[in-house]
Amino acid sequence: MDELDQKIIRLLIKNARMPVKEIAENVNLTSPAVSSRIRKLEQEGIIGGYTVILHHPGEAARVQALISISANAASRDDFLALVESEPQVLQCWRVTGSYNFIVKVSCESIDGLEHLLTKMQKMGSTNTQIILNTQTDRPLMI
Known part of the structure; x- marks a missing residue:
């Protein structure tokens, strides 16, 4: 290139x-x-595709959060199935450190976030940070 x-x-x-x-x-x-x-x-796979970025209607009113979870080995497959099936889940990363996954979610309300957290807490310990605003959001540059 x-x-x-x-x-x-x-x-x-x-x-x-x-x-x-x-x-x-x-x-x-x-x-x-x-x-x-x-x-x-x-x-060559350098350009992997083209996309449209959609925003939820009323996105400013939604609750976005980062959920760190230490999913135990016995429930890891169930956790990944949950992440795939929940429409509130925007992204999920496998990470190193105290937790083995970080999940970005966008819920309609605090109650919706709490309901999702309750499901995840059955599979391991969690730590949640609510996103107040986005300071920087830039695409990957070469």
């Missing part, structure tokens, strides 16, 4: 729907040359 590929990727990160013609103008290449580079980056 050379510097031109990196410029193309940065433009696509800013706007994944940017027309190839506009990208070509920004990187001083022809449209077919840019299309070829994008296709190659996709085939």
Whole structure:
């Protein structure tokens, strides 16, 4: 991947729907040359896909939290099944340290968060931080 590929990727990160013609103008290449580079980056797995980021209606009123959980070995499969089945779960990471998973959730209310926590606490000890606001949220840059 050379510097031109990196410029193309940065433009696509800013706007994944940017027309190839506009990208070509920004990187001083022809449209077919840019299309070829994008296709190659996709085939090599460097570009893994394009996405739309949705926000929940009334998102400001939702309760977002990070739940750290030390899921015991006997309930780990049940915990992962719970995470997959709960629509409030946005992300789940396997981590090192005192806890073995961190789960990001978005619940309609404190009661909804408490209900989800009760389910998780049956599978291990938890520690919860409610997200007050997002100071920085940037995409992965190359």
